[in-house]
Amino acid sequence: MIYASFKSIGAYIPTEVRSNQWFIDRMDTNDEWITKRTGIKERRIASSEEETSDLGAKAAKIAMNRAGISSADIDLIICATISPDYMCMPSTACLIAEKLDRRDVMALDISAACTGFIYALSVAKAFIESGMKKNVLIIGAEKLSNIVDYTDRTTCMLFGDGAGAAIISATQNKDEAIVDIQCSADGSQKDLLLTPSVQSSEASFMQMKGNETFKIAVRTLTSDVQKIMEKNSYKNEDIDLFIPHQANYRIIKAVGDALKFEDKQKVLTVEKYGNTSSASIPMAINECFEDGRLVKGKTMLLDAFGGGLTWGSAIIKFNG
Ligand SMILES: CC(C)(COP(=O)(O)OP(=O)(O)OC[C@H]1O[C@@H](n2cnc3c(N)ncnc32)[C@H](O)[C@@H]1OP(=O)(O)O)[C@@H](O)C(=O)NCCC(=O)NCCS
Secondary structure, rough: OOOOEEEEEEEEEEEEEEHHHHOOOOOOOHHHHHHHHHOOOEEEEEOOOOHHHHHHHHHHHHHHHOOOOHHOOOOOOEEEEEOOOOOOOOHHHHHHHHHHOOOOOOOEOOHHHHHHHHHHHHHHHHHHHHHOEEEEEEEEEEEEHHOOOOOOOOOOOHOOOOEEEEEEEEOOOHHHOOEEEEEOHHHHHHHHEEEEOOOOOOOOOOEEOHHHHHHHHHHHHHHHHHHHHOOOOHHHHHHOOEEEEOOHHHHHHHHHHHHHOOHHHHHHHHHHEEEEEEHHHHHHHHHHHOOOOOOOEEEEEEEEOOOEEEEEEEEEEOOO
16 A cells, blocks of 8 residues: 655745835834734745745755655656746746756646645645655745735735745555545635636736635634544644644634644744745744654644635644
8 A cells, every 4th residue: 555645844935024014114004903913023025036936946955855855756746826927827836847957747736725735735645645656746835925916905914925845755654644634615705815817907916805714714724623633533632733824823823722722732933924825834834844843753733724715634744
């Protein structure tokens, strides 16, 4: 039997720090409002020379290095993004393949908004367990500053740029395997979070009904975790790190409280990076790896929600 294991993590954090003061200098807002409603103090912004594929390729190189493999060993590249370098083609995964010096590899993008990394994980697991691929590079990469409307004060301060990547590899050892992943979508709620179509005369900036999104996010993130935990007979004490999508501190707090996780289990990076969509979970995993909270054998619970609507969760043993 072949299983999929989570071998390594990497991230690229752009160097420019954009604090709340940047927004205060440009629009009618204040630090107290932003901090109280979102928990965000700073986000990172990519430079004009860096596109989404650059961020993704940099994160990918770190993940490959930590897994002890080269790009020649990768047989599938999946990039989750809602801010691709090009609108429809070529895919950002193709551009990342080029930046990793690969000319003959299967490469595709996933569009599942903030749930993108969990969707990518699920596709990687299926390809590996079917025996079709051995080492899959999955990436969540976003240059959201390209699609944020900086005249919309209710949404623009929420988002930042960044990328995270992971290597998912085949193993025959069940103890090293990803335990479970579940992904869902409901297109009937498409109007809550969207970027206008390419045919639209409106600029292609992200639009969000923040208040409604907030309530549905809390409800969905909570019930999705309850489902996957129950299905796999997992209890809170079986989880070392609860890593939710980093959208908003109040959403994470409400979900964490409802699920009764202890503070030491909860991972929070939203204060420093804001919402980086598909990159937020792998960037948070990377932070845990770099500060020593994530070591081989630890169990992570991932939980995400985003435009589409899409949502998903995963229970993963880290095999790095
Ligand atoms: C965006 C969000 C922070 C707004 O908070 P909210 O409590 O819903 O705020 P509202 O939109 O109801 O606005 C409340 C008040 O703040 C004001 N306001 C809006 N933006 C403001 C800003 N940047 N600074 C100061 N005041 C602001 C509004 O005008 C409104 O004023 P009023 O009561 O006098 O009319 C919140 O809805 C949210 O976080 N939603 C989820 C977003 C998210 O995470 N999406 C991604 C999911 S993957």
